Amino acid sequence: MSAPTASAAPFLTTWFGILDSVVADRILDLISDDFSFSILFSTGGDAGTDFHGGRAEMEGYLAQREVGTRTHHMLTGSVVGRDELYLGEVRRAGVPEATFVASARLDDAGRVRHLLIGRSPAVLFT
Numbered sequence: 001m002s003a004p005t006a007s008a009a010p011f012l013t014t015w016f017g018i019l020d021s022v023v024a025d026r027i028l029d030l031i032s033d034d035f036s037f038s039i040l041f042s043t044g045g046d047a048g049t050d051f052h053g054g055r056a057e058m059e060g061y062l063a064q065r066e067v068g069t070r071t072h073h074m075l076t077g078s079v080v081g082r083d084e085l086y087l088g089e090v091r092r093a094g095v096p097e098a099t100f101v102a103s104a105r106l107d108d109a110g111r112v113r114h115l116l117i118g119r120s121p122a123v124l125f126t
Contacts, residue, residue, distance in 0.1 A: 009077030011112065012086040012102055016072035025062050031055060032107045037115040042098075044121045070097065075125055082106045089126060090119065099125050 011030075018026045038052040039061065051061045070090050077086045086102040100119040107113045 009074065009079060009084040009086045011106060011110070012077065012084050012104055013074060015104070015112070016074075016086075016088065016102075020071045022067060024065065024067065025059070027062070028055065028058065030111055031058065032109070032111040032113045034113060035111075035115075036113070037117075039115075039117045040119065042120040042122070072100070075099075087125065089124070096124050096126055097121060099123055 015027055015030060018024060018030075035054055035058070036052075037054075037058060038050060040048060040050050042048040051057065053060075070092050073089045073091060075087045075089055077084065079085075082105055084102075084104045084106070086104075088100050088102065089096050090098040090100055098119050098121040100117060102115070102117045104112045104116075105114040
C-alpha cells in the first residue's frame with residue numbers, strides 16, 4: 001500500500017498541520033462565518049467529551065489543548081465535491097495513541113462550514 005498524499009484531503013491535511021503547530025489558532029482563519037463543529041474525544045473506557053459549537057467554542061477548545069504533545073497523521077483521505085473525509089492516527093512522541101476520523105464540508109470560498117471529528121484509543125489501524 002502506498003503512503004497517502006495531501007491531495008487525498010487537502011483542506012484537512014492543512015487543518016491538522018496547523019493544529020499540530022505552535023500557532024494552532026491560525027485554524028480560525030479557515031472557518032466560515034456559519035461554522036459549526038463537534039469533536040467527540042475519547043481517552044478510553046467510558047470517558048469521553050463532546051466539544052461542540054461555533055467559533056467561540058472552537059476558540060475554547062484550542063485554549064484547553066496541550067500544545068506540541070500530539071501529532072496527527074493521515075492514514076487515508078478522500079474528497080467528494082465539497083466534502084473531505086480523513087482517517088488518521090494521533091501520536092504522542094511518535095507512538096500511536098488513538099485513531100480518529102474527520103469529516104469537513106467546505107463553503108464556496110474553501111473554508112470549513114461543518115466539521116465532525118471522532119477520536120478513540122480503542123481501535124488502532126496500525
